[in-house]
Amino acid sequence: MDGVIVKNLYKSYEGQKLDRDYVLDNINFQVKKNEFICILGKSGCGKSTLLNLLAGFIKPDKGEIYVSDKLVKEPSVQRGVVFQEHGLFPWYTVLENVEFGPKLSGKKNANEIARNLISMVGLEGYEDKYPNSLSGGMAQRVGIARALATNPDLLLMDEPLGALDAMTRDNMRNELLKIWKETKKTVILITHSIPEAVYLADRVIVLQEGNICCDEKIEIERPRDVHSDKFLEYTKMFEDILLDAN
Ligand SMILES: Nc1ncnc2c1ncn2[C@@H]1O[C@H](COP(=O)(O)OP(=O)(O)O)[C@@H](O)[C@H]1O
Ligand SMILES: [Mg+2]
Structure with missing residues (x-):
């Protein structure tokens, strides 16, 4: 099943x-x-x-x-997981946070995957921002994009x-x-x-x-x-x- x-x-x-x-x-x-x-x-x-x-x-x-x-x-x-607290890496940009999973699993197109997901969650233009500069809702969108990045x-x-x-x-x-x-x-x-x-x-x-x-x-x-x-x-x-x- x-x-x-x-x-x-x-x-x-x-x-x-x-x-x-x-x-x-x-x-x-x-x-x-x-x-x-x-x-x-x-x-x-x-x-x-x-x-x-x-x-x-x-x-x-x-x-x-x-x-x-x-x-x-x-x-x-x-299995992708999203928590109440977004748990993003504060020292990584939005793009780097979303790229992290696919990069770790050796995906050559990690950058493209991440950019597509960032755009899907409505954060195009925020790729180079750091988590602490985002609102709670935006950070949570990044969290969702990150959870989806390994295509779970x-x-x-x-x-x-x-x-x-x-x-x-x-x-x-x-x-x-x-x-x-x-x-x-x-x-x-x-x-x-x-x-x-x-x-x-x-x-x-x-x-x-x-x-x-x-x-x-x-x-x-x-x-x-x-x-x-x-x-x-x-x-x-x-x-x-x-x-x-x-
Ligand atoms: N690590 C733990 N050690 C001991 N008890 C725990 C632990 N985690 C959760 N519990 C207990 O298990 C019950 C269910 O917790 P939890 O699954 O967090 O509930 P919910 O998410 O519905 O609020 C609670 O009574 C909680 O105190
Ligand atoms: Mg709970």
Whole structure:
């Protein structure tokens, strides 16, 4: 299968302060190629743990993750990761930051790849700027371009818009959808914002105390109107589910 398979996944941490045995307790789901998934849940429910497992940064206690039929064992260029804090190299320019991955994997056309991606995320003309001269939204665009530069099968994002102000965040939501359409990547995006999940996702998976409590397709045409009845129905449904989790 081209997408993602998560099978019987368990994860605990040494010294975890929880009233359950596992931070993630038997997680199972699949993601189709090109699908845009949002994983929604309250703080502490295990979202970042799941993302770090998908990225291969940490190992599960039990269970497996397959991306494009390959077992995830460690970080790989097959999976691009974007965090809430952009994590760009401050001593590199925008261009050098985006070139870094493809150069490392020996790509002769790293420069061209990087320039194309910088243009796609709307930062043409900023190639020679340093990260500290960029706004939060711009830096996050560079982070996304960098994550895409190795042409990964899967783009993983952990609250990528969480640190941005409301207006920038709204713009970036549309920007993310545009990038997704253009690159046709499979996307798994973590968020604790219900409207963000309903606006972006093909499917929303809700995590609650280490379990998947809801896996729901969002059947609204894009671009989505956040004031439409359907949009509000979905937000209300997820609100009820998350309130129930108390
Ligand atoms: N390295 C760690 N050691 C011990 N406990 C951890 C560690 N990382 C996360 N946890 C615990 O696991 C739970 C889930 O954390 P996390 O995956 O970061 O949740 P989320 O991203 O949904 O806020 C929390 O209770 C957190 O305290
Ligand atoms: Mg988190």
